Amino acid sequence: MSGYIGKKIRLERIINRETKKSIIIPMDHGLTLGPIKGIEKDLGEIVNKIAMGGANAILGHIGIPLYAHRGYGPDIGLILHLSGSTSLSPDSNYKVLVNTVLEAVKLGADGVSIHINIGTKSDPEMLEILGRVSRECRDFGVPLIAMMYPRGENIENEQDVEVVKIAARVAAELGADIVKTNWTGDPDSFKEVVDGCMAPVIIAGGEKAEIKEILEITKQSIDVGGAGVAFGRNVFQADDPTKFVRALYLIVQKGYEVDEAIKELNL
Numbered sequence: 001m002s003g004y005i006g007k008k009i010r011l012e013r014i015i016n017r018e019t020k021k022s023i024i025i026p027m028d029h030g031l032t033l034g035p036i037k038g039i040e041k042d043l044g045e046i047v048n049k050i051a052m053g054g055a056n057a058i059l060g061h062i063g064i065p066l067y068a069h070r071g072y073g074p075d076i077g078l079i080l081h082l083s084g085s086t087s088l089s090p091d092s093n094y095k096v097l098v099n100t101v102l103e104a105v106k107l108g109a110d111g112v113s114i115h116i117n118i119g120t121k122s123d124p125e126m127l128e129i130l131g132r133v134s135r136e137c138r139d140f141g142v143p144l145i146a147m148m149y150p151r152g153e154n155i156e157n158e159q160d161v162e163v164v165k166i167a168a169r170v171a172a173e174l175g176a177d178i179v180k181t182n183w184t185g186d187p188d189s190f191k192e193v194v195d196g197c198m199a200p201v202i203i204a205g206g207e208k209a210e211i212k213e214i215l216e217i218t219k220q221s222i223d224v225g226g227a228g229v230a231f232g233r234n235v236f237q238a239d240d241p242t243k244f245v246r247a248l249y250l251i252v253q254k255g256y257e258v259d260e261a262i263k264e265l266n267l
Helices: 002-014 029-033 043-053 063-067 101-107 123-140 161-173 187-195 211-223 241-252 258-265
Strands: 022-026 057-060 077-081 111-118 144-150 178-181 201-204 228-230
Touching: 002 077, 002 111, 002 123, 022 241, 043 057, 043 063, 043 241, 057 063, 063 077, 077 101, 101 111, 101 123, 111 123, 111 161, 123 144, 123 161, 144 161, 161 178, 161 187, 187 201, 187 211, 201 211, 211 228, 211 241, 211 258, 228 241, 241 258
Parallel strands: 022 057, 022 228, 057 077, 077 111, 111 144, 144 178, 178 201, 201 228
Antiparallel strands: none
């Protein structure tokens, strides 16, 4: 019972309790890609800017709480990322555990996340990891965000609704509280993903894109039942991360149309 209550309390720190939607900003890229633009060194400053825009949570490895010291700005949820690989690995699709749920609890994190690639040759090992982490999350009362991507040798198109539906459903079947996955290209197909997944589904951002395009995708996903967004590079590499997050907030949490958000913020 205490685990259930603990998870409910923590979820309210990373999901808006009124709208049941969330804006999460992943900043785990440093492990995979190194010091890319936007997160070269001063992590605390970019976290401040993201928090001021109205994001619900940031997501990253243990380097975030260790080195992202903050001097101002509102509070923001922390999701500790537990798995990873590097771009230099001979099999970068294989995400191994690099931290634990217990460590997240000790740090005061509000949730944990893991990355699973469905369709690659190492997906059996990653599914085992997902099941084990999900059990630990239930024991400790910690929300689990599962990043589920159709990716690897058996996947021809990572945005194909048929494979995205499977990836999202796998996470729900194994106990994830929030599922992050690919946008399938249009609202009708993404609705199939949402309708086929018991857990809330949020969309990944992927490669850097134009602001209006990202906002339009965000709005379309919300309109068909999506539970929010998890955008990394499109936020922390933006010219004004605070303003961009604020635009996401107006669309995700306040129901603004894209043009209304752009006009209000003079984007």
